Amino acid sequence: MTSRPPSRPATGLLTDHYELTMLEAALRSGAASRRCVFEVFARRLPEGRRYGVVAGTGRLLEAIERFRFGADELAHLRGVVDDPTLDFLADYRFDGDVWGYAEGECYFPGSPVLVVESDFAHGVVLETLVLSILNHDSAIASAASRMTSAAGDRPCIEMGSRRTHEEAAVAAARAAYLAGFATTSNLEAGRRFGVPTAGTAAHAFTLLHDDERQAFAAQIAALGKGTTLLVDTYDVPTAVALAVELAGPELGGVRLDSGDLLVQAREVREQLDRLGATQTQIVVTSDLDEHAIAALAAGPVDRYGVGTSLVTGSGAPTAGMVYKLVARTDDDGTMEGVAKRSKDKASVAGRKYALRRRSASGVAEAEVLGVGVPPGDDGDDRELLVPLMAGGRTVSTATLDDARQRHAASRAELPVAALRLQRGEPAIPTIYEE
Amino acid sequence: MTSRPPSRPATGLLTDHYELTMLEAALRSGAASRRCVFEVFARRLPEGRRYGVVAGTGRLLEAIERFRFGADELAHLRGVVDDPTLDFLADYRFDGDVWGYAEGECYFPGSPVLVVESDFAHGVVLETLVLSILNHDSAIASAASRMTSAAGDRPCIEMGSRRTHEEAAVAAARAAYLAGFATTSNLEAGRRFGVPTAGTAAHAFTLLHDDERQAFAAQIAALGKGTTLLVDTYDVPTAVALAVELAGPELGGVRLDSGDLLVQAREVREQLDRLGATQTQIVVTSDLDEHAIAALAAGPVDRYGVGTSLVTGSGAPTAGMVYKLVARTDDDGTMEGVAKRSKDKASVAGRKYALRRRSASGVAEAEVLGVGVPPGDDGDDRELLVPLMAGGRTVSTATLDDARQRHAASRAELPVAALRLQRGEPAIPTIYEE
The missing domain is CATH 3.20.140.10 (nicotinate phosphoribosyltransferase)
Known part of the structure; x- marks a missing residue:
């Protein structure tokens, strides 16, 4: 790649x-x-x-x-x-x-x-260059390590590019990967450092279409049933039902990006299982840090997407x-x-x-x-x-x-x-x- | 330039x-x-x-x-x-x-x-690029504006490059200037954006020489009597006396980078005035943020150097x-x-x-x-x-x-x-x- x-x-x-x-x-x-x-x-x-x-x-x-x-x-x-x-x-x-x-x-x-x-x-x-690079990257990796430790075996996804300087974002993706993150959203980190990249769609994609059905159908047509559908644009239970109706039990995942993630993850897991989509994963992505990840350990969450707190060092933006x-x-x-x-x-x-x-x-x-x-x-x-x-x-x-x-x-x-x-x-x- | x-x-x-x-x-x-x-x-x-x-x-x-x-x-x-x-x-x-x-x-x-x-x-x-740039630069400018506001007529010097990603540092220098900072330490910001740059010497320069006298003499020989000498490597009063002995009343400035800045600035001002160096400026540079700047308003400080808190948005590293x-x-x-x-x-x-x-x-x-x-x-x-x-x-x-x-x-x-x-x-x- x-x-x-x-x-x-x-x-x-x-x-x-x-x-x-x-x-x-x-x-x-x-x-x-x-x-x-x-x-x-x-x-x-x-x-x-x-x-x-x-x-x-x-x-x-x-x-x-x-x-x-x-x-x-x-x-x-x-x-x-x-x-x-x-x-x-x-x-x-x-x-x-x-x-x-x-x-x-x-x-x-x-x-x-x-x-x-x-x-x-x-x-x-060399002083300034040495410190700029080590202070930034070490701050990110130090925060990232706490997140991957809190997440245990569940993969963490780096998605903070939009919350930091455009070049710092590339370095942050690299530092997060080093500290155990599974993937990044940042395409340049994929090219420059070989970090695996991933992503599917944002709320804008749903809003662009006349309704959620059109949007989900379009996404599945392009990206396949293994894609992850974002289900909180309007009403979560309605979107989950629609997602399984359109993709069937092969649906790769659903993403929650707002609200009480622990409560919602449990409700969504129950709904997915009831609909037969027992292999469909739940991805959560709203303002997570290592503490929120730890608090979700008891919930049926499969992957964590982390943005702001990762690229800002979770309270310690410089080492x-x-x-x-x-x-x-x-x-x-x-x-x-x-x-x-x-x-x-x-x-x-x-x-x-x-x-x-x-x-x-x-x-x-x-x-x-x-x-x-x-x-x-x-x-x-x-x-x-x-x-x-x-x-x-x-x-x-x-x-x-x-x-x-x-x-x-x-x-x-x-x-x-x-x-x-x-x-x-x-x-x-x-x-x-x- | x-x-x-x-x-x-x-x-x-x-x-x-x-x-x-x-x-x-x-x-x-x-x-x-x-x-x-x-x-x-x-x-x-x-x-x-x-x-x-x-x-x-x-x-x-x-x-x-x-x-x-x-x-x-x-x-x-x-x-x-x-x-x-x-x-x-x-x-x-x-x-x-x-x-x-x-x-x-x-x-x-x-x-x-x-x-x-x-x-x-x-x-x-364009979403990611737009947000990366605006979120970073606005966070820095928003913090910088509070600092220049707290500093009033006294110039603020941006010197945080070593505490942030090497390219974020260039953008931070630009954002700080926009919000009223007078100069930056970052040479690339000078080249790329025309931000005025400034700087003289660090502790390493004093430690490199056999003693403070050799170091100060070398700095004055190269940079002129208008330079700013760093006076806290060993003992502040000794260094201030030496600085004025070597440069005379034309000495541009002295810099304090440690200790209780308000107390020291008062002592140093008194000493400088007593030695006839009434025009010599006092620059302070140790872990300042807008609150520390405001607290120094009552002291005889001429310029503030701000590093870490500027480039990290003073507690808010993203907008x-x-x-x-x-x-x-x-x-x-x-x-x-x-x-x-x-x-x-x-x-x-x-x-x-x-x-x-x-x-x-x-x-x-x-x-x-x-x-x-x-x-x-x-x-x-x-x-x-x-x-x-x-x-x-x-x-x-x-x-x-x-x-x-x-x-x-x-x-x-x-x-x-x-x-x-x-x-x-x-x-x-x-x-x-x-």
């Missing part, structure tokens, strides 16, 4: 102005060539969340490869930075090393989800990750840990190494971060940082399906309390070892 | 799967050629908000012109829809008429912010607008109003005409929506719908600066209670006239 997307534009200007003025000043002071380690982490999870999900890594690696400044970009930057800086940008191609948590991995406060090592000049300018310089060489070439001491925003200096401490039975117990040196592995633990780029070339071969599997495995390893939807503390503690 | 952006790709696939399956079924039933009126409106404002701001219209018109299906898009859609539908899409070019609220205009529950008239086939497929079929022709060619009767989501059938009722002194009093016919104008009122596209061609010549001025004028016309930040009812009632 996937075909090759058209070539995509340079990403160099998806960057904050100050990255380039810093670059200019550092090129002039000579400090631009100091070797640096930048780390991406979240100081905390969104309030009450038990875990976060790393997402966007695959998009990011591709965007870093497109981080260039062509003639048009340089023309715009004339006047923003000086000529030596323009010359540097004209030749820019990221040449450093990147490690990170595998896409789909769960993360916790302080987890170094991405580590960038390069000279200051090549690393600092709040930061990109911080944690170590750099001095004039002698010695790597030194650095950290600001700002009130309420202090960081831990030095490069971090991370592993997930696990019990003998494989249950996650702690996020162990070694500062400057890898923490000791007791044999059941799992290393979290994997190589993503080396010398500016992508070395990760992980696909979106790999990320989806990684997430399922990582979530399955968490203590059961991690899957509670109520507000609480992170599922495992973060422990620093120096 | 603006240069021509590179040509941008087709937008046809930024669309929900079901738009195209509806199209297929309607082409087959023959109803696809019925003349239709679709309207975009919000059933309600985000909880407690007094008004919303229409934004994204300029981006939308350009995106509709690029709503095409080339060879690559059609190849992907083979299997999604049948051959006659693919043939239709291959020739697709929007050929209808569009009216809307001028970009920057304030809106209220039910306001028909966009009206699309075309046959069903050409209009239905919740919908795209509804409100009228269509029947077999005789007569236009008939249509509306679903779904519980809690019922719509008002029929095309709407809108005006802002104003007192003799020019204060907005009501949003008057004429259903099927224009409402009566009492002489002080203002018509709200303007032509945007005719026969598929853009007829609006409004620029981003026009939208910025439109917003300032529209907001100034609202009753003073509209500018209260506390939760409340919409500033003016919506009245339907039939």
Whole structure:
């Protein structure tokens, strides 16, 4: 189903102005060539969340490869930075090393989800792009994971494109799939990332025709009896009866998009069964979030369509990750840990190494971060940082399906309390070892 | 400062799967050629908000012109829809008429912010793209307007790119500017939309150097004494003293990014004045939203930098607008109003005409929506719908600066209670006239 997307534009200007003025000043002071380690982490999870999900890594690696400044970009930057800086940008191609948590991995406060090592000049300018992609996609995946967890074996359908920026919608569909959603409504996500797409009809289709009978007949004629008919435009019991009359027991599904979904799902299930349409599925789609999905667990619902709450991160639309310089060489070439001491925003200096401490039975117990040196592995633990780029070339071969599997495995390893939807503390503690 | 952006790709696939399956079924039933009126409106404002701001219209018109299906898009859609539908899409070019609220205009529950008239086939497929753009950009502009209102004459700086999707960031910078922000950090927004960009340095720049003195000296050498120095990496009073020592009283500004901003701003202002740097500005940038801005009104703050809360709509990340079929022709060619009767989501059938009722002194009093016919104008009122596209061609010549001025004028016309930040009812009632 996937075909090759058209070539995509340079990403160099998806960057904050100050990255380039810093670059200019550092090129002039000579400090631009100091070797640096930048780390991406979240100081905390969104309030009450038990875990976060790393997402966007695959998009990011591709965007870093497109981080260039062509003639048009340089023309715009004339006047923003000086000529030596323009010359540097004209030749820019990221040449450093990147490690990170595998896409789909769960993360916790302080987890170094991405580590960038390069000279200051090549690393600092990536900050905005790195954070934009990881903060957005991780926020969506983190919300999506709670939804698929609440839905259990019932498929979740992503349908929030209309509630977010048109390109964010494509990325959101990808992030949702990674976190276990079955399909998306977004066609571009199908083309660009191979996410399965699905959909049938909206209320407008029913209203377009003279009556519901005409509309349903037209939809069945075009899309087959296996289609899903939207039954709440006028009166639900009337529409359900009509749907089964026209499609027979092979009717694929009916969709409810308003009202009390639990009550209606029970009534509709009873009606469908009475009419012999025992295999016809019930799809519900009205303002669902993970809590509404959980509340419908007791009802005869077959699939959940989720829109607004998915693409807005269900109350946490950004993951709040930061990109911080944690170590750099001095004039002698010695790597030194650095950290600001700002009130309420202090960081831990030095490069971090991370592993997930696990019990003998494989249950996650702690996020162990070694500062400057890898923490000791007791044999059941799992290393979290994997190589993503080396010398500016992508070395990760992980696909979106790999990320989806990684997430399922990582979530399955968490203590059961991690899957509670109520507000609480992170599922495992973060422990620093120096 | 603006240069021509590179040509941008087709937008046809930024669309929900079901738009195209509806199209297929309607082409087959023959109803696809019925003349239709679709309207975009919000059933309600985000909880407690007094008004919303229409934004994204300029981006939308350009995106509709690029709503095409080339060879690559059609190849992907083979299997999604049948051959006659693919043939239709291959020739697709929007050929209808569009009216809307001028970009920057304030809106209220039910306001028909966009009206699309075309046959069903050409209009239905635009739904996802129209809503993605208007819902995102209007959410950002609506939050931004509250911030610039709270800031009064003090400039607001948009710097949230890192907290949202990389392309949403560009649109957010545009929407913020429209609602009165002075500058953005986002370089692509500078290139693509001509939004003024600004920025100096982050903590990483200070940490890169051996000490704060080296860092400040390097920044001043590159960017001049008029630059803004970040003074909270280590100890604020020490940094302020150093900044004035190095730059003298011509120092442009100092930036505070942590701690209690009101207390610190007062201390820093006193210190700067004592050191003779009476013209040096104080910029604050830590997790501000409209409430924090209002709380700082009493402090000696010169500029506000706003990030996360701006790009996430300050608690309302989507405007919740919908795209509804409100009228269509029947077999005789007569236009008939249509509306679903779904519980809690019922719509008002029929095309709407809108005006802002104003007192003799020019204060907005009501949003008057004429259903099927224009409402009566009492002489002080203002018509709200303007032509945007005719026969598929853009007829609006409004620029981003026009939208910025439109917003300032529209907001100034609202009753003073509209500018209260506390939760409340919409500033003016919506009245339907039939």
